Amino acid sequence: METMKIEVLGTGCKKCQQLEANAREAIAALALEAEVLHITDPIEIAKRGVMSTPALAINSQVVSKGKVLTPTEIQHLLKA
Amino acid sequence: MLDPFYPFDWLATQIVTHLLGLSVDSHLGASLHFFLYDVPKVLTLLITISFLVGTFQSFLQPEKVRYWLSGKRTLSGNILAAMVGIITPFCSCSAVPLFIGFLEAGIPLGVTFSYLISAPMVNEVAIVLLWGLFGLRVTLLYIGFGVGLAIIAGYAIGRLKLEHWVEPFVWELQRSHQSQELAQSFQSPRLTWKQRLQQGWFQSSQIFQSVWLYVVIGIAIGAGIHGYMPTTLVTQLAGADNPLAVPVAVVLGVPLYANIAGVMPITEALVNKGMPLGTVLAFTMAVTALSFPEIVILKRVLRPQLLTVFISLMTLGIISVGYLFNLLLLN
Numbered sequence: 001m002e003t004m005k006i007e008v009l010g011t012g013c014k015k016c017q018q019l020e021a022n023a024r025e026a027i028a029a030l031a032l033e034a035e036v037l038h039i040t041d042p043i044e045i046a047k048r049g050v051m052s053t054p055a056l057a058i059n060s061q062v063v064s065k066g067k068v069l070t071p072t073e074i075q076h077l078l079k080a
Numbered sequence: 081m082l083d084p085f086y087p088f089d090w091l092a093t094q095i096v097t098h099l100l101g102l103s104v105d106s107h108l109g110a111s112l113h114f115f116l117y118d119v120p121k122v123l124t125l126l127i128t129i130s131f132l133v134g135t136f137q138s139f140l141q142p143e144k145v146r147y148w149l150s151g152k153r154t155l156s157g158n159i160l161a162a163m164v165g166i167i168t169p170f171c172s173c174s175a176v177p178l179f180i181g182f183l184e185a186g187i188p189l190g191v192t193f194s195y196l197i198s199a200p201m202v203n204e205v206a207i208v209l210l211w212g213l214f215g216l217r218v219t220l221l222y223i224g225f226g227v228g229l230a231i232i233a234g235y236a237i238g239r240l241k242l243e244h245w246v247e248p249f250v251w252e253l254q255r256s257h258q259s260q261e262l263a264q265s266f267q268s269p270r271l272t273w274k275q276r277l278q279q280g281w282f283q284s285s286q287i288f289q290s291v292w293l294y295v296v297i298g299i300a301i302g303a304g305i306h307g308y309m310p311t312t313l314v315t316q317l318a319g320a321d322n323p324l325a326v327p328v329a330v331v332l333g334v335p336l337y338a339n340i341a342g343v344m345p346i347t348e349a350l351v352n353k354g355m356p357l358g359t360v361l362a363f364t365m366a367v368t369a370l371s372f373p374e375i376v377i378l379k380r381v382l383r384p385q386l387l388t389v390f391i392s393l394m395t396l397g398i399i400s401v402g403y404l405f406n407l408l409l410l411n
Contacts, residue, residue, distance in 0.1 A: 011174075011377070014286065042176035042380060047253065051142040051181035053174050066141065068282060 004034040004078070009045045009062075010054035012038075018068050019054040026074035034078075085121050085212075092116035111307030118299045118345060122212045123292060126205070127284055133204045134283030138276040140168050142178055149195070150185045154238045157191035162230035165198025166223060175200075175377050180250055189246065190238020197394065198230035201369035205291060209344040210364065214357065221405070222361055226369070229397045236393060237386075245386035294342030302349035314353035325359045326402035330395060333366030337374075340367045357409050362402025370394050 006023055010016025020038055027034045039045060045053065052066030056074070063077050092113050096102050102109035145164050152160055175196065182192040202223055211219040243251075271279075318325045336343055347360045370391065379387060 014290070042377060043180070043249075046177040046180035049181070051146070051174065051177045053177065067279070 004032060005037065005059050006034050006078075007037045007039055007057040007060070008054060009039045009048060009050050009057060011042055011045070012040050013053070015068050016040075016054040019056060022069060022071045023056065023074050025071040026078060029071065030075055030078060032078060085117075088117050088121045088124075091120075107307040109307075111303040114306040114349070115299055115303040118213070118302070118348070119296055122209065122295050122299065122345070123288070125208045125212045126291070126295070127288055129208045129211075130204050130287040131280045131284035133280075135276050135280030137168065137283070138271055138279045142168070142174075142181065145195070146182055146185045146187065149182070149187050149191060152187070152191060154188055154190055155235060157188060158194040158231045158234045158238070161187075161191045161194035161234065162198040162227045165195045165230060166202045166227065168199055175374050176381055179378070179381055180253060183246070183250060184253065188238055189243050190234045190236070192234075193237045193390070194230045194234025197233055197369055198227055200371065200374065201226040201230065201365060203368050205287065205341055206344075206364055206368050209341065213344060213348040214351070214360070218357060218361070222364065225361070225401045225405070226365060229365070229369075229394075229401060233390075233393045233397055237389065240389070242386050242389060245383040245389075247381050247383060250381055291341035294339055295345065298342035298345035302345040302347075305346065305349035306352060309349070309353060311353045314350055314355055318350060318355040318359060320356045320406055325356070326362050326399055326406070329359045329363035329402065330366040330370075330398050333363045334370050335372050336367050337371035340364065343367070356406040358402045358405030358407070361405050362398050365398045365401065366395075369398070 006027065008016060008020040008023060010019065016038070020036065024036055027036070045055070048055070048057065048062055050062060050065055054068060055065040056063055056069060056077070058077060064073075069077070093104060095116055096104055096109050096113045100109075100112065102112065104110060104113045145168055148164065149157060149161055179192060179196060182195065183189065207219055207223070210222055315321070318329075344360075344364065347355070347363065351357060351360055375387065375391065378390075382390070
C-alpha cells in the first residue's frame with residue numbers, strides 16, 4: 001500500500017496541535033502507513049482555499065475545515 | 081431591575097458576614113466579598129456564553145460570510161461586514177487565510193478590513209467580562225462603538241485606495257485561484273445538533289481551561305485593590321482629570337491580548353475607585369482589536385505602509401471612543 005499524506009493546516013494554535021495529535025492517533029489505530037505534515041505557513045494555508053483553521057487534508061484534498069475532528073471521525077475519513 | 085447574579089451576591093454576603101463574621105464594609109470583608117462574588121459569576125458566564133457562541137458559530141462558516149459579502153460594494157458592505165464580524169468566530173491565527181480568501185472572492189479591501197476589525201474586537205471573552213463586571217449597558221455600548229469603529233476604519237481604508245500596499249503576491253494568488261477554487265467551493269457536510277453542541281462544548285471547555293486561572297488571579301488582585309487601595313490614588317493616576325489616561329490605557333493594552341481575562345477584573349476594582357469607564361473600554365478595545373500577534377501575522381500580507389495606516393486609524397479611533405465614552409457616561 002502506498003504511503004498516505006496527511007496534512008494538518010494551522011498556524012500552531014492549541015486546536016491545530018490537538019488535531020494533529022488526533023490524526024496520529026487515528027493513523028495508529030488503523031495501523032496505516034502515513035506521513036503526517038503540519039503546515040503552519042498562513043500563505044500556504046490560504047493557497048489551499050482554507051479560511052478557518054485547523055483544517056485537515058488527505059492526499060492534498062482538504063476534507064475538513066475549522067474543526068478539531070476526533071480520532072474516530074478521522075478514522076472514518078481515512079477509510080473513505 | 082432583576083439581577084441574574086443576585087444569588088451569587090447573596091451567597092457571598094452570607095459567607096462573609098455569617099460564616100466569617102466580618103462586615104462587608106471592613107477592608108478584609110469588602111475584599112473577600114468582591115472575590116467570592118466575582119469568581120463564580122464570571123466563570124459561570126464564561127462557560128455559558130462561550131458554549132452558546134460555540135454552538136451557534138457552527139452555523140457560520142467563513143465560506144458563507146465570504147459569499148454574503150462578495151456582491152457588496154463599499155459602505156453597505158462595510159456595515160454588513162462589521163455586523164457579521166460580531167457573530168463569527170475569530171482566532172488571530174486565521175487572519176491571513178481569511179484576508180486572502182476574502183480578497184480572492186473580490187470583496188473590496190475596505191470591506192475586508194471592516195470584518196477584520198470587528199471580528200476580533202467583539203470576542204466572547206471580552207463580552208463576558210464586560211457584562212459580568214460592568215453590566216449589560218456598558219457591554220452593548222462597547223459592541224456598538226466597536227462596530228462603528230470597524231465600519232468607519234474599513235470605509236476610510238477603502239476610500240484611500242490602498243490596494244497597492246497589499247503584498248503583490250496576494251493579487252497574483254487571486255488571479256490564479258479565482259475561477260477554479262470558488263467554483264468547486266468546499267462543501268461542508270451538514271452537522272447534526274449533537275455535533276453542534278459538541279463543538280460548543282469543546283469551545284467552551286477550551287476557553288475555560290485557557291483563561292480561568294487568569295480570571296481568578298485578576299479577581300484576587302482586584303479584590304485587594306477594592307478593599308485596600310485608597311480612592312484618591314486611582315483618581316489621581318487614571319481619573320477623568322488626567323487627559324493622558326486614555327492613550328496610556330491603549331498603549332498598555334496592545335501587548336496584552338491573551339491576558340484580557342486577568343486584567344479586566346483589575347479594572348473593575350479601579351472603576352469602583354473612580355477610574356472612568358471610557359478609559360477601561362479603550363483599554364479593552366486595544367487589547368482585542370490591536371493584538372500584537374495579529375499585527376505580526378498581518379505583516380505577511382500587508383506592506384508596512386498599509387499596516388501603519390491600519391494601526392494609526394485603529395489607535396486614533398480607539399482613543400476617540402475612550403474620550404467620547406468618558407464624556408457620555410459622566411453626564
